[in-house]
Amino acid sequence: MAVSGSTLPVRSRSGVDPEALVLEGPHTYRVHTRAYTDPAVFEAEMQRVFARTWVYVGHESEIPRPGDYKTAHVGLQPVIVSRGDGGEIHVLVNRCVHRGSVVCRSPRGTANYFRCPYHGWVYGKDGSLAGIAMREGDGGYSEHFEAPAGLLRLPRVASYRGLIFASFNPEVPSIEQHLGKAARLIDNKVDRSPAGEIVLRSDPYVVTYKGNWKFQAENIVDGYHFTFVHEGFVKLQERYGDATGDFGVHRGRSMAEVRRIRARGVSWGCAQGHGLSAKPVDRIEPLLEGHFGDYYRGLLERHGPERVAWIAGSGAMSIFPNLGIIHQQIRVWRPLAPDLTEVTVYPYELKDAPDEINQGWLRSQERFYGPAGHGMPDDVEIFALNQQGLEASSVDWLILERGLDRERVDEDGDHEGLPSGETPQRAFWRRWKRLLAEG
Amino acid sequence: MAPEEVGVAGLAREEAESFLYREARLIDDLELEEWLRLFTEDGVYWIPIDDRKPVEWNTSLVYDPPLRREERVYHLLHVPFPAQAPRSRTLHLVGNVEVTAGDDGAFRVRSHQVVYEVRLGDFRQVGLGEVRPIVARVEHVLRRVDGQLRIALKKVLLIDREMSQSNLTFII
Numbered sequence: 129m130a131v132s133g134s135t136l137p138v139r140s141r142s143g144v145d146p147e148a149l150v151l152e153g154p155h156t157y158r159v160h161t162r163a164y165t166d167p168a169v170f171e172a173e174m175q176r177v178f179a180r181t182w183v184y185v186g187h188e189s190e191i192p193r194p195g196d197y198k199t200a201h202v203g204l205q206p207v208i209v210s211r212g213d214g215g216e217i218h219v220l221v222n223r224c225v226h227r228g229s230v231v232c233r234s235p236r237g238t239a240n241y242f243r244c245p246y247h248g249w250v251y252g253k254d255g256s257l258a259g260i261a262m263r264e265g266d267g268g269y270s271e272h273f274e275a276p277a278g279l280l281r282l283p284r285v286a287s288y289r290g291l292i293f294a295s296f297n298p299e300v301p302s303i304e305q306h307l308g309k310a311a312r313l314i315d316n317k318v319d320r321s322p323a324g325e326i327v328l329r330s331d332p333y334v335v336t337y338k339g340n341w342k343f344q345a346e347n348i349v350d351g352y353h354f355t356f357v358h359e360g361f362v363k364l365q366e367r368y369g370d371a372t373g374d375f376g377v378h379r380g381r382s383m384a385e386v387r388r389i390r391a392r393g394v395s396w397g398c399a400q401g402h403g404l405s406a407k408p409v410d411r412i413e414p415l416l417e418g419h420f421g422d423y424y425r426g427l428l429e430r431h432g433p434e435r436v437a438w439i440a441g442s443g444a445m446s447i448f449p450n451l452g453i454i455h456q457q458i459r460v461w462r463p464l465a466p467d468l469t470e471v472t473v474y475p476y477e478l479k480d481a482p483d484e485i486n487q488g489w490l491r492s493q494e495r496f497y498g499p500a501g502h503g504m505p506d507d508v509e510i511f512a513l514n515q516q517g518l519e520a521s522s523v524d525w526l527i528l529e530r531g532l533d534r535e536r537v538d539e540d541g542d543h544e545g546l547p548s549g550e551t552p553q554r555a556f557w558r559r560w561k562r563l564l565a566e567g
Numbered sequence: 568m569a570p571e572e573v574g575v576a577g578l579a580r581e582e583a584e585s586f587l588y589r590e591a592r593l594i595d596d597l598e599l600e601e602w603l604r605l606f607t608e609d610g611v612y613w614i615p616i617d618d619r620k621p622v623e624w625n626t627s628l629v630y631d632p633p634l635r636r637e638e639r640v641y642h643l644l645h646v647p648f649p650a651q652a653p654r655s656r657t658l659h660l661v662g663n664v665e666v667t668a669g670d671d672g673a674f675r676v677r678s679h680q681v682v683y684e685v686r687l688g689d690f691r692q693v694g695l696g697e698v699r700p701i702v703a704r705v706e707h708v709l710r711r712v713d714g715q716l717r718i719a720l721k722k723v724l725l726i727d728r729e730m731s732q733s734n735l736t737f738i739i
Binding site (some may be wrong): 331335361369487490497499505515516 | 614616617620623624625626627628629630634635638639641647648649650679691693694701729730731732733734735736
């Protein structure tokens, strides 16, 4: 009898009907309350979304050398992201295959092996079972004992521009196919670095909110909420501008100006479920002649004027299902329960960019994000308000129809819409529905 | 003789305690303009994630030089925002006060603080009406300016500083 581990968590199919949860028509796009509140939906998501597609687990700069590791989650599954002797990356389920104890208790570090604290089973950096304590000792294992190969290893691991993704699904399409148009926006973010590389060095912000994970996936590309949820922040901008460290990130010094600026740009909803938005800078010349002229002229030389306008512009991404990129940060949302989510914000640095630029961006993160920032706490407060509101289950639907009549399908098969429309959110739900329907 | 018993030359423990109690009262009573005046002209209010790393290369939960501190107080007092609508009510408990002298003529005052926080409003709703303890070791660097004690640095070391946090949009 073979006892090798299954790569897909197996559970009975729940009674979730995605057709009844997402209502689509020519002028209609509505999502049912239960999609955010029902424990059966949550369980189905863990099986059919998080166990089926690519999930972001970390960045290569967090584990630069062999033996470096960090912990992460693929849905509810705790994993170790480990750098092997040849520099290759392994994603291993953090559970001893003997009697189930976790083998790694630290969020990051460097180790030659992982040793289970319960009975001393030892696993290599690649998860292979390197030793069973007292294997042949008194009362030991017989010659018929079929030792497991090691920690359950996710069959697919890939990285794109340093972003590491893993999947429980051996048949998952390539990471490039999964990212689609999002890869171009990732390129724009990463190519802000003169070396074409980002580095995660600063400590992350970690915030937990009492709301469903999909509120964060939707909101990071929601162009509609800013002047309402962050009305207070816009008032701070009127008064303080860049003086307290915004570093020119949030443009506009009045509500009218902010609305005008935010009405520019494009948003996309990708077939893979990603929501994207981007806005090029109007004119590159002021940057070339400005304080960081050398830096911007270097970017211009490497990438040409057309791309530089996008590279120097702003962009936000909700990469299905758990990764966000916005500002100069990687954001990961982790579902804990239908009404509980953890969000981690990893500020990153641009390799070889002037210190003043990297430090300026960090101060800007500090001002807006984190549990004491002037922006992010308001977003997560709204997510909790949403979840609270949905207890009123007598109302069936949430409405996601903004800009529905103003979007078109582009040459990649993605929907393109206006910046404050709900094109990105609809793309999320389309993919979500498809995955849940696959059963 | 242990410094915490008598304070150091120039700052008795009792005076340091009175100062910390007054600061706590101003914060809990939302007398934040008055709280701002407790700082020196270049004073810093700092809640690090890792105080061993240089502040310019690491994000802090709060790193407020004077203008940022003023902005935070302005935000709290004059600009409604969802994370403080409704507001937090706080209560500081200050203990284990110790005074040591700095070699730069400043006084270092270390205390343990438990800040209880509750959001007001409809206590039946999520996130409101739950009393949360925020537990920290606090280090004050105090100087005398025109005879008055002033805060050159207030460093708040939350015991769970590198872990997941809830809403911290009030003064600790």
